[in-house]
Amino acid sequence: MTTVIDAPDAKAPPTAKHQVTDLLEVLPGLLAKFECNNAGGSHKVRAARYIIDSAIATGAIVPGQTTVIEKTGGNFGFGLALACRPHRTRVELAVGLGFSQLKRQYLEFVGARLVGASMMEKGATPRDVVQWRLEHADELGRHYFYTDQFANKASVAAHELETAPEIAHQLAAWPHVRKLTFVACAGTGASLTGIANGLISAGYCVDVILVEPDGCDARNAVFVDHKLEGMSVGVAPPFLDWAMIKETRAVDYANVAAAKSDFARRTGFLVGNTTAACLSVAMPLAATMRADSKVLTLLYDHGLWYTPA
Numbered sequence: 001m002t003t004v005i006d007a008p009d010a011k012a013p014p015t016a017k018h019q020v021t022d023l024l025e026v027l028p029g030l031l032a033k034f035e036c037n038n039a040g041g042s043h044k045v046r047a048a049r050y051i052i053d054s055a056i057a058t059g060a061i062v063p064g065q066t067t068v069i070e071k072t073g074g075n076f077g078f079g080l081a082l083a084c085r086p087h088r089t090r091v092e093l094a095v096g097l098g099f100s101q102l103k104r105q106y107l108e109f110v111g112a113r114l115v116g117a118s119m120m121e122k123g124a125t126p127r128d129v130v131q132w133r134l135e136h137a138d139e140l141g142r143h144y145f146y147t148d149q150f151a152n153k154a155s156v157a158a159h160e161l162e163t164a165p166e167i168a169h170q171l172a173a174w175p176h177v178r179k180l181t182f183v184a185c186a187g188t189g190a191s192l193t194g195i196a197n198g199l200i201s202a203g204y205c206v207d208v209i210l211v212e213p214d215g216c217d218a219r220n221a222v223f224v225d226h227k228l229e230g231m232s233v234g235v236a237p238p239f240l241d242w243a244m245i246k247e248t249r250a251v252d253y254a255n256v257a258a259a260k261s262d263f264a265r266r267t268g269f270l271v272g273n274t275t276a277a278c279l280s281v282a283m284p285l286a287a288t289m290r291a292d293s294k295v296l297t298l299l300y301d302h303g304l305w306y307t308p309a
């Protein structure tokens with residue numbers, strides 16, 4: 001469930017922009033921020049809104065004229081479709097052919113146009129598709145803005161200035177808690193870095209544990225194929241601040257699937273694969289927390305997108 005509450009210092013009545021996702025103690029010692037309940041189904045809508053709003057503010061996007069383009073496998077695409085709609089800005093997405101068919105269909109359902117399938121069938125990558133379209137913008141009759149989520153720092157600001165203050169505000173419900181162990185994964189690294197920084201600024205002592213699929217080592221840019229769509233995506237997360245990572249934990253898929261099932265049975269919540277990866281580390285840790293400490297994790301997206309195991 002998602003509640004709508006006033007932002008801490010908001011004078012205006014709540015609107016969709018003030019929608020705050022729940023922070024619940026889902027198991028003893030384990031706080032989960034329900035980012036899956038954002039409009040668009042994940043934390044990525046926050047990054048999308050910040051990126052689009054800042055591009056409009058600088059004039060890089062002209063509402064009604066510009067087409068936004070991005071290579072994304074889903075959640076950021078949903079965020080873009082929602083963030084662009086009020087500004088009459090079209091969205092084109094190059095989605096890798098390996099991504100869930102259901103997500104592809106729903107991206108079109110919310111108004112995004114999927115581009116480049118025929119190029120990708122011949123071996124082009126989503127990046128090649130975006131590059132080609134940017135180079136041929138005149139012929140295509142487009143004025144493009146490439147959101148370039150792996151290079152756009154507005155996504156870090158989204159989490160530092162929005163998600164983290166929300167969590168800090170909600171943590172008032174646990175007044176004795178001063179220390180957090182934040183268990184998170186990284187695609188761009190924006191949510192991990194933004195939230196950790198924001199909570200430190202709010203006065204919390206934060207230890208960060210980075211979760212990676214077995215065989216991946218982002219610090220050394222080593223990646224293997226895996227089933228945890230959205231994390232460890234084959235490039236070193238550009239926004240990850242390694243100085244704040246206390247520990248990295250590798251998880252294998254069998255343990256992730258077991259954690260997903262265990263969490264669903266104990267709490268009733270069906271979570272996505274990256275969330276389950278974090279939970280496989282967070283759940284055993286939560287049981288060891290002292291009174292002034294909690295484990296914090298994000299429920300990045302819902303489980304119904306993905307097959308159960």
Ligand SMILES: Cc1ncc(COP(=O)(O)O)c(C=O)c1O
Pocket residue numbers: 042044075076185186187188189190191192229230231272274275300301
């Ligand atoms: C389901 C899921 N989990 C985790 C991430 C990683 O988020 P970030 O890009 O903020 O590191 C993503 C990013 O797309 C995602 O879709």
